[in-house]
Amino acid sequence: MEEEKKIKKYYQATDCPITVTVDIIGGKWKPVIIWLLLKEKTLRFGEITKLIPGIALKVLSRSLKELESDGILIRKAYPEVPPRVEYSLSAKGESLKQIIDLLSIWSIENVVVEQQV
Amino acid sequence: MEEEKKIKKYYQATDCPITVTVDIIGGKWKPVIIWLLLKEKTLRFGEITKLIPGIALKVLSRSLKELESDGILIRKAYPEVPPRVEYSLSAKGESLKQIIDLLSIWSIENVVVEQQV
DNA sequence: CTGGATCCTCTGCGATACTG
DNA sequence: CAGTATCGCAGAGGATCCAG
Numbered sequence: 001m002e003e004e005k006k007i008k009k010y011y012q013a014t015d016c017p018i019t020v021t022v023d024i025i026g027g028k029w030k031p032v033i034i035w036l037l038l039k040e041k042t043l044r045f046g047e048i049t050k051l052i053p054g055i056a057l058k059v060l061s062r063s064l065k066e067l068e069s070d071g072i073l074i075r076k077a078y079p080e081v082p083p084r085v086e087y088s089l090s091a092k093g094e095s096l097k098q099i100i101d102l103l104s105i106w107s108i109e110n111v112v113v114e115q116q117v
Numbered sequence: 118m119e120e121e122k123k124i125k126k127y128y129q130a131t132d133c134p135i136t137v138t139v140d141i142i143g144g145k146w147k148p149v150i151i152w153l154l155l156k157e158k159t160l161r162f163g164e165i166t167k168l169i170p171g172i173a174l175k176v177l178s179r180s181l182k183e184l185e186s187d188g189i190l191i192r193k194a195y196p197e198v199p200p201r202v203e204y205s206l207s208a209k210g211e212s213l214k215q216i217i218d219l220l221s222i223w224s225i226e227n228v229v230v231e232q233q234v
Numbered sequence: 235c236t237g238g239a240t241c242c243t244c245t246g247c248g249a250t251a252c253t254g
Numbered sequence: 255c256a257g258t259a260t261c262g263c264a265g266a267g268g269a270t271c272c273a274g
Contacts, residue, residue, distance in 0.1 A: 016221075020224040021224040022139070025139075058260095059247055082256080095226075098219060104138070106216060107137040163235060174236090175237085175268070198274095200236055239270105244265105244266090247265100249262090251261105253257085253258075
């Protein structure tokens, strides 16, 4: 069923591969999460909430799940008390670095400058 | 008021410039529209609706407006009857080519292949 | 031909309380 | 500590009719 959903999702937007990527890394917080993981390599759930003060727990939780099921990041849970869970990027996630960098650079060159002028 | 909204939008996501760009080119159809304009250079409203069969008129209309107000594309209306309106990318819009290409390539390498296997 | 006006649905996002 | 459960809101996306 999930498989179907993905395939459907892929074909619905005029077979445009760009939309596929935007669906995966898009949204309000996912880019930020990926960006943080690119910098910090490994982060715990609580650390992310501190690094992204505005995010709601539920949203972070769901974002991480989706990124995991898309193969972008890897979730490692340690059977301890209290529990510890570490998130890090997969190879696929690392391969987004170029894109994330470009997105960042573009906005700095094309949006931020404007606002200062 | 619009200015306030933009500035607020920029600062809300932990000052992350990536989100800014995603906000501009994100959404279900905007990437497709930009991609089409990169290829075709100039398109009329009706032509876009034909190239993107699934899109609702209102959505296309709003997407074009937003892209225009973000300075991505240029709207040229000809005072004729029946009216003719042409859309083309601004220099700022053209500068997105690199990003669009990367997004496309990434999905082809990381998503499509998987589905075929 | 271009798109505004209207009404509707669906889901992404958010805040708080609670649990293994 | 790392989440789930629950409730709620606002906006994106959509279908249809109407107008300059």
